[in-house]
Amino acid sequence: MDLFKCGQCGERLFFENNRCLACGTEAGFDWEVCRLVAIKPSSDRLWQAAGDSSRRYRKCFNHEVEGVCNGLVPADSSDRFCVSCRLNQTIPDLSVGKNRELWGKLEAAKRRLVFTLSELGLPLIPKSVDFQRGLAFAFLADPNPDFIEGDRVLTGHSQGVITINLAEADDAVREQMRLDLREVYRTVLGHFRHEVGHYYWDLLVRNDPEIGRVRAIFGDERLNYAQALQDHYVNGAPWDWQMHFVTPYAASHPWEDWAETWAHYLHIIDTLETANAHGVNVQEARHVCSVRDPIGLKMEAILEDWHILRIVLNSLNRSMGHADAYPFVISGAVAHKLRFIHDWIRSRC
Ligand SMILES: [Zn+2]
Ligand SMILES: [Zn+2]
Ligand SMILES: [Zn+2]
Incomplete structure (x- = not known):
């Protein structure tokens, strides 16, 4: 996650903010530019970005009425929601x-x-x-x-x-x-x-002509899903699951392996980006400051950074008396799966 800056006072804003805690200016998320912006009332329930009157908004209905969102909608859009x-x-x-x-x-x-x-x-x-x-x-x-x-x-x-x-x-x-x-x-x-x-x-995968490559890594998803889950709940994961899977549940069926590995890919990308946005620079990490464009990086570089950052992250948690933030080990096989997902997204999106 990125960090943002208040257009009114220059203080930093966090993704979850709906107001700048330093100067009190309201804030909202502009999905068009993927940035949290400080906003000032304009006219007719419209808002404009502080310091940039060319960007005009309405608040998302769930922001203005329900209070569960901080999203903005462009003033000229007919959408009620962000x-x-x-x-x-x-x-x-x-x-x-x-x-x-x-x-x-x-x-x-x-x-x-x-x-x-x-x-x-x-x-x-x-x-x-x-x-x-x-x-x-x-x-x-x-x-x-x-x-x-x-x-x-x-x-x-x-x-x-x-x-x-x-x-x-x-x-x-x-x-x-x-x-x-x-x-x-x-x-x-x-x-x-x-x-x-x-x-x-x-x-992205089900009807892809290259699904054979996915099966070679995650297994054949045509395996009976209901039976596989039932077997998993009765027998648990195989003893050596950690060699091949990121979690025990990932061992239940290729679909679950894909979804678990996918989730970990997003955990890693978001956490590294957050570290980067806060200027965290682990001494040995050569790439931790370059995850701004995760898609432009090789997965090997991302995992090198992650290996260092997750140790720091877990140690910080222990210092505060919390459980490890990332209580998982990435084996060579799991790294290979993460790399595959990364390249799959890069080549198709
Ligand atoms: Zn401010
Ligand atoms: Zn919304
Ligand atoms: Zn699932």
């Missing part, structure tokens, strides 16, 4: 308890996802515009908070629709799920990054 909110198909029932607060957490993670996807030049077509190829999000709450088996919203992807169970935004609930499933890492952002990997498989 680039990120346009992808929503279903939002939670806002008359219920803390649904709005939880929804806001999902929207924040989704905006970060959308930022990275647009930086990588990946297609971001709303399903409302192209039903066949488009992407949509459904944020749903379990119908019964007491939880009846089989009556639960399942987080997942199906035919371009990414469904996220609203409970994943509740820290206590998500942490309990993480412990129950013996996972070392579970975050809302991680869910988004994983599920969107399934979407891009359908969009």
Whole structure:
């Protein structure tokens, strides 16, 4: 993630800000230039960029009315929603308890996802515009908070629709799920990054004439998916999963391997970019300051940086008494898969 600058006072702005904390000027995200900008009221509920009256905006409906977004829409656009909110198909029932607060957490993670996807030049077509190829999000709450088996919203992807169970935004609930499933890492952002990997498989890989190359690395996805998942839940991952997969779950089926590896690719790209934006320069790292254009770099260079940065990151977390931020090891086979995804995106987007 990049850092931004207030056009009014020059202080830095963070991606999540809707106001400059130094001078109080409101702020919003301009998706056309992928920058957070300080904004000043213009006329008729319109806004303009502080210091640049040529850029005029309306606030995204979810920014102005619902308070869960900081997106902007060009003043002359007919869209009510910003680039990120346009992808929503279903939002939670806002008359219920803390649904709005939880929804806001999902929207924040989704905006970060959308930022990275647009930086990588990946297609971001709303399903409302192209039903066949488009992407949509459904944020749903379990119908019964007491939880009846089989009556639960399942987080997942199906035919371009990414469904996220609203409970994943509740820290206590998500942490309990993480412990129950013996996972070392579970975050809302991680869910988004994983599920969107399934979407891009359908969009970019499924019908590609070179799918044989993907199968050679990730395995044959024509393997019975339901059976493979069932086997995984009964038997667990093979003992040597770490040699071949980034997580135990990635060992369940080639589709899940692709989605897990895809998620890690996005973890790495975003975290390195953030380090770069903050001027972090690990002494031995030769490339950490050049990830501004991740697509222009070779994956080998990115992974060299990542190897150093993840150690620093984990050590900093330990200093604060937290668990490791990135509790994973990238084996040679996983590095090969990450490199493949990187080159696949570079050659197709
Ligand atoms: Zn300011
Ligand atoms: Zn929005
Ligand atoms: Zn999956």
